[in-house]
Amino acid sequence: MADVAETQTVTEKGSAEQYVPIEQISPNPEQPRKRFDPEDLNDLANSIREKGVIQPLIVRRREDGSFEIVAGERRWRASQMAQLHQLPVIIREFTDVEVLEVAIIENIQRADLNSVEEAAGYRQLMDRFGHTQEKMAEALGKSRSHIANLLRLLNLPETVLEMVRKGDLSAGHARTLVTADDPLKLANQIIAGGLSVRAAEALVKKAQAGDAETPVRKVRSSAEEKDADTRALEGDLSANLGLKVTLNHKPGQEAGQMVLTYKTMEELDEICRLLSAH
Structure with a gap:
């Protein structure tokens, strides 16, 4: 009951740190980050058991009185593993757009997102909230070409994207496959051969040149130059x-x-x- 009483004293402005029961907190379903390394979570959980949660989570209040995580899902997951009953939070008023922006910014600044997750976050901002590449670049401190290059990765087959998510294939390798006719086959060859990005580019060009038998293929091959x-x-x-x-x-x-x-x-x-x- 003490935990509940504390949550009832939270102001709507929510600038001060408060403690709320962990069961009243849940993650943002639109969080760009989908993978959490079990070993890293276990290390964080051990640290939390010894020292507690030093940095409060940023949350927003839902209509039913519960709280949605804006920033700090990793701490929330590790705190569950550490069997904490309440967590320090700072409550803020955020729109859906701001929640997604904050989630992307936090993960990018911490280098926590893989390239596919980062690209998916940008795509969400564009498709759901009408952001342009220029606006995202300005808001997130990224170059427009960086955002455009990542977005192109989403044109690859899901199997290849999963290779990037797992770290089997780097974003640089994946970018070389965007224009390939059979990116999955080439991705497997790149991984099996342990090829560098430069070698991967050469492999893709060789594959494209091997298909250049008809005039149509030749036109496409020159476009690739x-x-x-x-x-x-x-x-x-x-x-x-x-x-x-x-x-x-x-x-x-x-x-x-x-x-x-x-x-x-x-x-x-x-x-x-x-x-x-x-």
């Missing part, structure tokens, strides 16, 4: 416009072409609207 900046810009424009964007830049010149590909008349109407708006 675009530099990384051009491919990154194509990805940025495609993501922002919701259309396939192809940049054909003439080597050694400043001139080139930008091709917008539409599949329906509605998409054509949207292109016309965007162009006429400027």
Whole structure:
């Protein structure tokens, strides 16, 4: 009853540290981080048994009076293992967008997210809350190209993404597979051979060259010779416009072409609207 009484004294502003029963706290279902290393959790649980939870969790109050974790799920999990009955928290008023932003920022600053989880967090901000890559880059202190490169990883098959989540494949290796015809096959070869990123790039180019038998394949092969900046810009424009964007830049010149590909008349109407708006 003492624990409950303490939670009832919490103010809505919630700037001060309070203690609440651990059973009244639950994780944010939209938390980008999905994997928690069991060994790390066990080490943290041992530390908590000896010294307690030094840094309060950041939570927000739900309509039913319980609390949702905004930052500190790892401490909450370890505290359960340590069999704590109550936890120090700071209650804040956050919108859904702010909760996701804080969760991503906290994990990125602590380098806790793997590349796929980080990319999924960015995708959530874009799809659910309408954030642009520019806005995310500014808010999170990341370059736009960094965000664009991570988002492209989500185009890979789930099996390959799981390799990245487990740490079997680095993000750098995975990026080389985004344009591959059979990324899973190449990913297995990269892991089996212990290839460097440079060697992985060579493997992908070799695989693509091996398929270049028809004129269609040859056109695609030459497109793959675009530099990384051009491919990154194509990805940025495609993501922002919701259309396939192809940049054909003439080597050694400043001139080139930008091709917008539409599949329906509605998409054509949207292109016309965007162009006429400027």
